[in-house]
Amino acid sequence: MxxxxxxxxxxxxxxxxxxxxxxxxxxxxxxxxxxxxxxxxxxxxxxxxxxxxxxxxxxxxxxxxxxxxxxxxxxxxxDGVDNLAALAQQMSPVKMIRARLCIEPALAGEAAVNASREAIVRIRSAMERAQAAETWEDYETQDDLFHQAIAEAADNILLLSLFDQLNRVRRAVAIKNVIRASERPARDHNSFAEHAAIVEAIEAHNSKAAYDAMRRHIGSVSARLFGED
CATH class of the missing domain: 1.10.10.10 (Winged helix-like DNA-binding domain superfamily/Winged helix DNA-binding domain)
Structure with a gap:
């Protein structure tokens, strides 16, 4: 705090x-x-x-x-911030998750195809910083950077722009709806293993595995935070 x-x-x-x-x-x-x-x-x-x-x-x-x-x-x-706030007001957590499921698995799949060695290093570094986070605020920052790094690794400016818009609304929805019961993520927080599976698939340039791992991760996040899958 x-x-x-x-x-x-x-x-x-x-x-x-x-x-x-x-x-x-x-x-x-x-x-x-x-x-x-x-x-x-x-x-x-x-x-x-x-x-x-x-x-x-x-x-x-x-x-x-x-x-x-x-x-x-x-x-x-x-005006843009107001528009963002208005859009977030219209988004339920369930609709937010469904929007993420439409875009982020595809980005992970594209990242597996297109990611450079440097891009993979950035993704893995963000994953490791998230694991080491001492507060939820720090974890959420590093988690944002992890997903951003994957979107950038897809190497498609249009998909990156869509992700950027999605991510800004996602943050606003999460701020309204997520309540944390602890000061920091547990050492065995489920997202850590889920992130690792995504990174391993991208490193292996396995598009389908990356797509599936990201889809499982977002479904798991939904179940933990909002009781939906």
Missing amino acids: LTRLEQSDREEAVAALRGFIIERAYKPGDRLPSERELIVSLGMTRTTLRKALDSLEREGVIWRHVGKGTFVASQGGA
């Missing part, structure tokens, strides 16, 4: 980063400066900046592509 001071610092960092985007008149699709440049421009530490970036990504204001940078999202303005 964040202390009041930590929460205040994060809110100030988010406000500063949001103000930077507005003041510099960045438009949807524009690439933001590197983290090193933003640290200097905003006068904050790398840790604080990354927390602010995480927050704005969860809101759908920005999106990040490993190796390419951070971009203003197509729904990055105030």
